[in-house]
Amino acid sequence: MMSLSWRECLSTSVLSPVNFVALLVFLLVFYIVNVYQKRRYFANIPPGPKPWPVVGNFGGFFLPSFILRRSGLQSQPPMVIxxxxxxxxxxxxxxxxxxxxxxxxxxxxxxxxxLSNHPEVFSDRPDIPSVTIMTKRKGIVFAPYGPVWRKQRKFCHTTLRSFGLGKLTLEPCIQEGLVTIKTELLRLSKESGAVGVDLDPLISNAVSNVICSLILGQRFHHEDSEFRNMLRLMDRGLEISVNSAAVLINIFSLLYYMPFGVFKELRQVERDITAFLKRSITKHRETLDPDNPRDLVDMYLMEMLAQQAAGEEDSTFTEDYLFYIIGDLFIAGTDTTANSVLWVLLYLAIHPDIQDKVQAEIDKVVGTHRVLSLTDKGSLPFTEATIMEVQRLTVVVPLAIPHMASETIEFRGYTIPKGTVIVPNLWSVHRDPTLWDDPDSFNPTRFLDDEGHLLRKEYFIPFGIGRRVCMGEQLAKMELFLTVSSLLQAFKFRLPEGTPPPSLQGRFGLTLAPCPYTVCVSPRR
Structure with a gap:
């Protein structure tokens, strides 16, 4: 077969000079219309830096973060930028x-x-590729705002409250985990000597076991290898999905399927977590006793069966949706609270004078032998103020979970088009010098009045505000207070001698975790 030269190609009817000119005109018109429509769509949007081609501002703000770290240099975390x-x-x-x-x-x-005055517009969730690929826009954290989400959230909140969420009846479950932590810390304090103890595994296990008892009806031993691996996977998954080259998935979604690097690791993390949670659902389905529901999974399966029996063919209560709900609660109920506890203990190890004052208050009100209870909370204002001050400084979810505008709205003099991703910067609220004196300093007394009573400030919002406020806020407050105060009643925490304190910048990965650290632990009695 003879091949045609380019001149001969131009002479054919397929790409004749007339057709070639027509094609150029079409492309030019398409480009002009596209630019015009974009300009109209983005007219009167809030000001901001000029975006780069293809990557937008992503290249100017977030891309350097992991490049600089790989080069041994330092970059500011996203919330600071x-x-x-x-x-x-x-x-x-x-x-x-x-x-x-x-x-x-x-x-x-x-x-x-x-978030409070325009909840119907700003309560939706965006379709972010790196999140959507893993969550399928289901569950109660990342699911879109609407009737399905409201029904699922209401069911979960009501069910969890029936099992003790936010109630004093849950205190024994929290205390059970604290007994394990104290026993292990006594052992580890003797073995570690001047090197110090890594608190992360113990704290994460105890905190996660509380949410596990509510949703899965079981506790895991702190040395359970599968469970410890699950906690490690959760932490790693959150970090690499936000704080590595994996964030490029949000621009080029096909990168998720690349067979190398963090892309491959992210898929493996997803597979391992999926296998763990689906095994739990299967076990619950096989052992379900409708007369004796053990936890949220049992209650959900019963509701699912009831709706099927009633002939509700379009019911959203499915095992698939249950899987994503469990994942949301499991991760959200572990990572945020565990990191908050670790931050508090780190700050108190760096500031031993504040730690001494907290322990003096606990000794005066509770003593050194009685088991500390949630009923003591109101009598320990300095202890609670210290916890709140660390929450203010660290804001465990500093940029919240991204919201989305569900419709075009005029807001504060600007046009925010439908589909715009909204980022509520909680970090900026807690570091605002117009609200807080010397906001970057650690000062628990800012939450106390002249008589030493606790001050509650409306602009202290570590759990967010509006309709997407953290559903587990009450549980987190209970765990945070009991864990911190009970450990300080029993132990002193100090940095290893001659070891510089770890950076307080933390590790950003959706949540803000402290950099790895060890502390020397000594019993107080």
Whole structure:
């Protein structure tokens, strides 16, 4: 077969000069219309830095974070960068992740205005590729706002409360985990000597076991290898999905399937967590006793069967949806609270004078032998103020979970188009110098009045605000208070001699975790 030269190709009817010109005209018109429509769509949006081609502002703000670390250099965490940008562009400004418009909300008044005064618009969740691939937009954390989400969240909240969520009846479950921590710390303190103890595995196990008892009806031994691996996978998955090259999935979603590096690791993490949770659901289904429900999974399976028996063919109560709910609760109920406890103990190890004051208050009110209870909380204002001050400084979910505008809205003088990703910067609220004196300093007394009573400030919002406020807020507060105060009643925590304190910048991976550290633990009696 003879091949045609390019001149002969042009002379054919397929790509004749007339058709070639027509094609150029079409492409030019398409480009002009596309640009015009984009300009109309993005007209009057909040100001912001000029985006780069293809990657948007992503290349200017987030891409260097993992590149710099691999080069041995240091970069600011995203929440610090986003807070600093408000100085140049105002408390409401725009960024682009690829072609996706993202609006950052800084400061309490702006965040409150959006999430509390316009909840119907700003309570939705965006379709973020790196999240959607793993969650399928189901569950109660990442699912879109609407009737399905409201029904699922209401069921979960009601069911968890029936099993003790936010109630004193859950205290024995928390105390059971504290007994294990104390026993292990006594053993480890003798073995570790001046090297110090890594608190992370013990704290994570105890905290996770509380949520496991509510949703899975069982506790795991702190040396259970499968369970410890699951906690490690959760922590690693959150970190690499936000704080590594894996964030490029949000621009080029096909990268998720790459057979190398963090992309391959992320898929393996997902597979391992999926296998663990699905085994739990299968075991519950096979041992279900409708007359004696043990936990949230049993209650959900019973509701699912009841709706099937009633002939509700379009019911959203399915095993598939249950899987994503368990994943949400399991991860959210472990990572955030465990990191909060670890942050508090780190700050008190760095500030032994504050630790001494907390222990003096506990000794005076509770003593050194009586088991500390939630009923003591109101009598320990300095202890609670110290916990709150660490929460203010560290904000365990500093950029919240991304929201989305469900419709176009005029907000604070700007047009925010439907589908815009909304980032409530909680870090900026807790570091705002107009709200907090010397906001970067560690000062628990800012939460106390002149008589030493606890001050509750409306702009203290570590669990967020609005309709997407953390469902486990009450449980987290219970665990945080009991764990911190009970451990301080029993032990002193100090940094190893001659060891510089770890960076307080933390590790950002959706949640803000402290950098790995060890502490010398000594019994107080």
């Amino acid at each position: 986003l807070t600093e940008q408000a100085n140049a562009y105002g408390n409401v400004y725009s960024l682009f992740v690829g072609s996706q418009l993202m609006v950052v909300l800084n400061g309490y008044e702006v965040v409150k205005d959006a």
